[in-house]
Amino acid sequence: MFKSYEKQSIGTQLDLTRVLGSLKFNERGLIPCIAQQTETGEVLMMAWMNREALDETLRTGRVCYWSRSRSKLWRKGESSGQVQLLKQLRIDCDGDTLLAMVDQTGPACHTGRRNCFYLEVNGESVEIAGDVLIDPAELYRK
Amino acid sequence: MFKSYEKQSIGTQLDLTRVLGSLKFNERGLIPCIAQQTETGEVLMMAWMNREALDETLRTGRVCYWSRSRSKLWRKGESSGQVQLLKQLRIDCDGDTLLAMVDQTGPACHTGRRNCFYLEVNGESVEIAGDVLIDPAELYRK
Numbered sequence: 344m345f346k347s348y349e350k351q352s353i354g355t356q357l358d359l360t361r362v363l364g365s366l367k368f369n370e371r372g373l374i375p376c377i378a379q380q381t382e383t384g385e386v387l388m389m390a391w392m393n394r395e396a397l398d399e400t401l402r403t404g405r406v407c408y409w410s411r412s413r414s415k416l417w418r419k420g421e422s423s424g425q426v427q428l429l430k431q432l433r434i435d436c437d438g439d440t441l442l443a444m445v446d447q448t449g450p451a452c453h454t455g456r457r458n459c460f461y462l463e464v465n466g467e468s469v470e471i472a473g474d475v476l477i478d479p480a481e482l483y484r485k
Numbered sequence: 486m487f488k489s490y491e492k493q494s495i496g497t498q499l500d501l502t503r504v505l506g507s508l509k510f511n512e513r514g515l516i517p518c519i520a521q522q523t524e525t526g527e528v529l530m531m532a533w534m535n536r537e538a539l540d541e542t543l544r545t546g547r548v549c550y551w552s553r554s555r556s557k558l559w560r561k562g563e564s565s566g567q568v569q570l571l572k573q574l575r576i577d578c579d580g581d582t583l584l585a586m587v588d589q590t591g592p593a594c595h596t597g598r599r600n601c602f603y604l605e606v607n608g609e610s611v612e613i614a615g616d617v618l619i620d621p622a623e624l625y626r627k
Contacts, residue, residue, distance in 0.1 A: 348604065348613065349596045349621075356610040377519055377528060384526025386519060389582045401606065433602035434611065436594050440531045442602045452578050454491045460575035460584045462490065464543065468498040469576065471490065479491075 345438040367439040373409055376441040378451065381430045387451035388459040404429050406443055423482045425449040455479045487580040509581040510536065515551055518583040520593065523572045529593035530601040546571050548585055565624045567591040597621045
């Protein structure tokens, strides 16, 4: 299915239901979704969605993932208050990865950092980069 | 292991071998890696690495993935000439996703587009966005 889109010219409109129906969820029914902050382009995190989480995200405009550790829908920010508003959703060429352009309130990371990628390889070391904006004890108190 | 890094202060140096040894590869021995163009911040693609691909990437500075369809190391650009030079590698808070900041030559996408996320959800449609820079017939001729 996705193969047939490759030659389509820019601006062509495809039917949403049909495209979503041909997404390649993995053997657990999940698809990875990268969250990127609009305008700054900062990659905030990567998490997983099932079809239900994806549908809810598109319907509500608030990003909802599937929590693999808790085996339930994870409405980003439901405990921390740090929600992600969906600005645009993109699908990749193979239909097996999503890119959500979002507007993230505060820290996206459970450690209280703005983004999850705070470990930077630096020669033979890995450096802690990225400041804690809000103490997680504070974030998850509510 | 990754839990123990969360409280470390910014600038702390961790041992690379130790950190890489505790990365969470999935049941197939793979970890997702997002490729982002340095400076522009454009998310180019997402692909998978096994430990060998990761080691080669760090050793050579040229991004190498694991091709799930071909079940072999995939030195990005080996057939198309469109290589990815690694500028920085980041690891996420859970140790289960990588972010490679790269310098991408030409199109990252096998469709000849600059990035793989060329399908944009737009209301009840999905719009073809992103121009083909180089015809794939040309890209893969060599």
